[in-house]
Amino acid sequence: MELKLPPHLTPAQFQTALKDFASVVGPGWVLSSDEDRDAYSDVYAPGDAAQWPPSAAISPASVEEVRAIVRLANRYKTPLWPVSRGKNLGYGTAAPRLPGSIVLDLGRMNRILEVDAALGYAVLEPGVGFFDLYEHLQRTKTPLWMSVPGNAWGSVIGNALDHGIGYTPYGLNARNLCGIEAVLPDGDLVRTGLGAMANNKAWHVFPFGYGPTWDLMFSQSNMGIVTKAGVWLMPAPETSLELIWDIPEEGDIGWVIDTLAPLKIAGVVDQSIFIPSWLGKIVLKGQRRDFWDKPGAIPEWRVKELLTQYKLGYWQVALRLYGDEGIVKARADVVKAAMARHLKTPPVENWWRQGDPVNAMDITMGVPSAVPLQMSDWIGGRGAHLGFSPVVPATGAAVTDQLKRSRKIIGDADVDFYASFTIGGRFANNVNMLMYDRDDAAGIAKMRQLFDVLITETAKAGYAEYRTHLGWMDKVNATFDFNDHAMRRLNERVKTALDPNGILAPGKQGVWPAAYRDLSGGGKA
Amino acid sequence: MRNGAIALVVAVAGFGAALAQGGPHDAGPPTYQMRAPESGGDRLAASQDAAAIFSHRCGYCHLPAGMGTNLLTKQQVLAGNPPAMGLLTNRNDLAVDYVIAVARNGKGAMPPQTRVDITDAELKAVAAYLAKGKAR
Numbered sequence: 001m002e003l004k005l006p007p008h009l010t011p012a013q014f015q016t017a018l019k020d021f022a023s024v025v026g027p028g029w030v031l032s033s034d035e036d037r038d039a040y041s042d043v044y045a046p047g048d049a050a051q052w053p054p055s056a057a058i059s060p061a062s063v064e065e066v067r068a069i070v071r072l073a074n075r076y077k078t079p080l081w082p083v084s085r086g087k088n089l090g091y092g093t094a095a096p097r098l099p100g101s102i103v104l105d106l107g108r109m110n111r112i113l114e115v116d117a118a119l120g121y122a123v124l125e126p127g128v129g130f131f132d133l134y135e136h137l138q139r140t141k142t143p144l145w146m147s148v149p150g151n152a153w154g155s156v157i158g159n160a161l162d163h164g165i166g167y168t169p170y171g172l173n174a175r176n177l178c179g180i181e182a183v184l185p186d187g188d189l190v191r192t193g194l195g196a197m198a199n200n201k202a203w204h205v206f207p208f209g210y211g212p213t214w215d216l217m218f219s220q221s222n223m224g225i226v227t228k229a230g231v232w233l234m235p236a237p238e239t240s241l242e243l244i245w246d247i248p249e250e251g252d253i254g255w256v257i258d259t260l261a262p263l264k265i266a267g268v269v270d271q272s273i274f275i276p277s278w279l280g281k282i283v284l285k286g287q288r289r290d291f292w293d294k295p296g297a298i299p300e301w302r303v304k305e306l307l308t309q310y311k312l313g314y315w316q317v318a319l320r321l322y323g324d325e326g327i328v329k330a331r332a333d334v335v336k337a338a339m340a341r342h343l344k345t346p347p348v349e350n351w352w353r354q355g356d357p358v359n360a361m362d363i364t365m366g367v368p369s370a371v372p373l374q375m376s377d378w379i380g381g382r383g384a385h386l387g388f389s390p391v392v393p394a395t396g397a398a399v400t401d402q403l404k405r406s407r408k409i410i411g412d413a414d415v416d417f418y419a420s421f422t423i424g425g426r427f428a429n430n431v432n433m434l435m436y437d438r439d440d441a442a443g444i445a446k447m448r449q450l451f452d453v454l455i456t457e458t459a460k461a462g463y464a465e466y467r468t469h470l471g472w473m474d475k476v477n478a479t480f481d482f483n484d485h486a487m488r489r490l491n492e493r494v495k496t497a498l499d500p501n502g503i504l505a506p507g508k509q510g511v512w513p514a515a516y517r518d519l520s521g522g523g524k525a
Numbered sequence: 526m527r528n529g530a531i532a533l534v535v536a537v538a539g540f541g542a543a544l545a546q547g548g549p550h551d552a553g554p555p556t557y558q559m560r561a562p563e564s565g566g567d568r569l570a571a572s573q574d575a576a577a578i579f580s581h582r583c584g585y586c587h588l589p590a591g592m593g594t595n596l597l598t599k600q601q602v603l604a605g606n607p608p609a610m611g612l613l614t615n616r617n618d619l620a621v622d623y624v625i626a627v628a629r630n631g632k633g634a635m636p637p638q639t640r641v642d643i644t645d646a647e648l649k650a651v652a653a654y655l656a657k658g659k660a661r
Contacts, residue, residue, distance in 0.1 A: 028569040031640050035629055043636040059641045086639065093636070107641040110563075131585055135559055153585050359554035360590055367557055370585050370592045376634040377596055383634055 001037035004053040006078045006100040007519065014055065017076035021058050021102075024068045029108070032056035040086065040103045042095035042470065044376075044384035046436065046444050046451075052095040052470050054081065057103040063183065063227040069104065070225070071187040073503040079516070080104045081505050082225045084126035084158025089151055089373065090385050091162070092470035097507035098516060104225065106155075113228060114204075117142045121178065121204050121232050126157045130368035143236040145366035147171050152368030157229050161219045163467055165422060165429060167364045168234055169322060171272030172424055176232040179203040180215050182224035185499035190214075190224070204230030220467070222505035222513075223498055237322040238354055240365065241332055243347040245339060246313030247275075253315060253403060253421065254396030255342045257428065260317070260335075261394035264423050268334050271320050271364060272424045278303070278312045279418035279433075283375040285310070288416070296414040320364040325353075381437035386447060388432040388454045390463040394423050399430070402463065406432050409457060413450040429466060455479065474520050477510025492517070558591070560584035568644045575654035579614070582643045583651065586635070587613050596634060613655055624652035 005014050022030045031040075032055070040057050041049035058080075060066050073080050079101040086094030086105060094103055110127030115136070122133065122144075130152035137144055147166030149159055160173040170176055180192045190196070192215045195203040207215075218224050247256055256275065263269045282291065291306055292298040298306075307314065319335065321328045336347065352358070358365050363372075376383035388406070392398045399421055410417050410432065418433040434450065436443050451472060455465065459479035468476045480487050491511045496502075502515030512520050561580035564573050579587075586593035589612065598611025609615050628648055631637040643651070 026569075028644075029641075036640060039629065039637040039639040039642075043631060057639065057641070086641075089636070094639070105639065105641045107639075129585075131560065132563075134557070135562075138557075138559065139562075357554065357556050360557040361555060371590070371595065373592050373634065374595060381633075382631075 001034055001041055001050055001053055003032075003034075003037070004050075004055055004100045006055055006102070007098070007516065008077060009100075013076060014078075017072065017078050018056060020072050020076070021069060024065050024072070025058055025060050029059040029061075030056065031059070031105075040094045040105075042093045044089055044093055044386075044438070045095070046384070046386055046448055046469070046471065047441075049095070051099075052092065052097065053099050054094075054096050054103045055100045057094075057105050059105040059108050061108045063109075063181070063189065066104070066106075066109075066183050066225055066227055067187045067189060070183055070185065070503070073102070074186065074501050077501055077503065078102050079503050079506050080225075081508075082106060084155030084161070084226075085129055085153075087151070087154035088158070088162060089153075090387050090469065091467060095470060097470050097473060097505070098519060101506070106225075106227075109227065112136050115140070115142055115144070116204075117144060119205055120144055120235055121230050123179075123204055123228060123230050124157055125228050126155055126226055128156055129154060130156055130159075134366070134368050137233075144233040145170075145236050146233060146368070147173055147176065148363050148366055148368045149173070150363065150372040151370060152363070153370045153373075156231055157226060160229075160231065161221075161226060163220055165272060165424060166366075167272050167274050167422070168320075168366055169270035169272075170232065170234045171422075174216065174219050177215060177219075177229050178205065178207050178232055179230040180218055180226055181228045182218050182226045184224050185501075185504040189227075192218075220509045222495060222508040222511055225504070234322075234366070236354070237324075239323065239325045239328050240352045241321045241328045242350040242352070242364070243317075243319045243321070243332060243335060244350070245317045245319075245343060245345070245347045246311075247315035247317060247343070248313050250277075250314045250403075251400070252342075254400045256315065256317060256396075257394055257399045257421065257423065258396035259338050259342060260319070261423050261426075261428070263335060263338060264394070265426060268331050269319060269321065271322070272422050273317065273319055274364075274420060274422045275315050275317050276420040277418060278307055278314055278316075279416060280375075280420060281312055281316060282306065282310065283378045283418075284371075287380050288378050289380060297411060297416050318364070375433070375435065379435050379437045379440075381439055384436060384438050386434045386436075386451060386469055388434065388451060388458075389465050389467055390430050390458045391427050391466045392430060392463050394426055394428045399428055401461070402430050402458070405457060405461060406430070406454060409453055410434075410450065413446060413453075415446070415450060473507060474510040555590035558584065558588035560588065569646055571646045571650065573647065573650055575650040578643075578647045579651045579654055582638075582647060583613070593635060616655065617657065619652075619655045619657075621649075621652040621656045624655050625649070628652075 018030055040054045042052050079098050081096030081101040082104040083094045085107050106126040109125040111125045114123040130148050147168045147170040149164045160177050164173045179195045193209045194200040194206050218226050321331050392402045420431050422429045434447050436447050464479050465476050496514040499513050502513030506516040561577035563581050594611045598608050601610040602608050628638045
């Protein structure tokens with residue numbers, strides 16, 4: 001990828017800055033070749049990856065190096081785009097929002113600093129991946145389970161900071177953070193919560209500070225660079241029971257939500273309950289052309305044939321209970337009785353007990369896997385995906401309303417419909433997966449237009465995305481419009497006060513420092 | 526419709542599970558394949574343990590039942606090769622430059638790997654390991 005300089009910098013200034021950055025991290029960790037820029041671009045970009053070009057990447061190994069880089073970035077006015085491991089696939093990967101930003105790749109800061117098996121937490125640097133932590137827990141025989149996302153290639157801290165979700169009782173990953181250390185945009189270093197006291201022994205077990213509590217200020221944020229954090233982990237259960245129901249009809253989702261959400265809210269079910277539509281199962285069986293070889297959405301009659309042929313319901317509920325056997329059995333009786341009021345077919349039951357093998361594909365048991373990314377192969381070619389992800393109340397009426405709306409919009413665009421709802425508590429995360437071939441320009445143009453319509457129409461109905469791709473960060477931010485976008489105005493006042501030079505992730509989530517506000521513009525750089 | 530192909534890929538998907546369990550006749554669920562721990566020392570220097578680097582850096586996807594293994598197994602079977610060729614360590618047709626090019630540029634569903642994901646020295650060692658002595 002050709003060099004796109006940071007705004008307002010001359011080539012000579014840029015080269016001088018890189019030389020100074022190299023004096024901090026060593027020349028081998030300043031990555032500024034065309035090949036490096038390609039690798040840090042959005043490899044899943046809907047359209048040309050050069051829309052969000054980095055100018056270089058720097059990879060520090062310690063908090064001291066991060067602080068030195070931030071001070072230099074202020075001196076040279078080089079915007080930095082921090083990534084933990086840069087695997088935010090579908091949301092921009094490692095690429096920056098502002099063209100020419102330097103990616104700050106924290107992947108080398110990958111120390112597991114502490115694991116407390118009794119209290120159930122770990123203290124991690126941002127470069128620690130889900131695979132790294134899982135293997136550490138296995139090797140040390142530590143009886144703790146992680147909450148892993150669908151694609152577990154990335155960072156434990158990075159995923160939590162980006163409001164990622166998992167599928168165990170600890171499925172709200174940002175809620176698991178407890179005690180954050182962050183470098184501020186001027187190079188200062190803070191610790192949140194009780195960590196604001198030097199050597200406080202309860203930093204990673206008590207979730208508040210004394211006075212205002214700033215932890216989530218650093219999530220989906222450009223207010224600081226998180227250099228370590230405490231993460232709560234779930235005690236490994238004695239047993240676990242998986243209950244699987246195939247839910248026959250699309251319209252059944254209403255009663256499914258109204259049955260399961262109250263059980264989740266009451267604590268009978270404690271996991272985040274993932275309910276994917278049929279396409280989520282069939283993507284693992286082959287490519288689209290194996291099932292339907294014509295352009296346009298797979299027609300209804302063919303969907304019905306496929307569901308029959310592969311013995312799939314339109315939805316699947318694979319619910320998991322955790323704990324001592326007596327508790328699990330009692331909870332299972334309540335859940336099965338509730339479901340039986342609507343569905344005569346009993347669930348498939350899979351018991352797991354301590355010592356049994358764990359299915360490596362089962363993310364509800366905290367095992368990291370990259371296999372769900374196989375869905376990229378569904379379309380064929382250089383496959384990729386975008387997720388449209390609004391949050392709605394966990395009621396049958398709200399979920400059905402959301403389903404009908406996105407179903408119609410996606411159907412009108414003649415695109416395959418692949419949705420899931422995850423009941424995380426009083427809400428359901430709806431992810432509509434849009435898959436495309438990166439070399440199909442017409443298909444990408446259709447996806448982008450479709451994404452625009454989904455955001456606009458869903459906002460009109462009173463719902464917003466919880467997370468989005470670089471190209472729509474401003475557009476989604478604009479949907480938060482209470483009192484003339486008061487939240488954006490607050491964020492930008494804080495941002496500009498903390499970061500007058502605007503060097504830290506300008507434009508992240510649509511929050512711009514005054515220094516670069518004029519470069520926002522319409523959702524795309 | 527290519528129903529033959531569907532049957533094939535379903536069979537291949539099951540192969541990953543069989544591979545993880547140690548044989549095609551024991552088709553339980555695949556178990557997690559532990560990667561080698563990260564090698565200590567200077568990642569920018571040469572002469573490291575290539576097998577361990579491959580396991581640690583590429584093992585997210587290229588150990589038994591990994592995403593890359595699953596997709597490559599499908600490709601290999603469709604090309605008339607044994608399913609075991611889905612594992613890169615079983616391949617006899619990989620060349621050093623090819624491995625380096627695929628890692629740096631990506632291929633199909635595989636994204637390019639940065640030089641933090643795997644350094645030039647590490648990739649050179651892995652490429653030589655996978656190429657089994659073939660220079661090009």
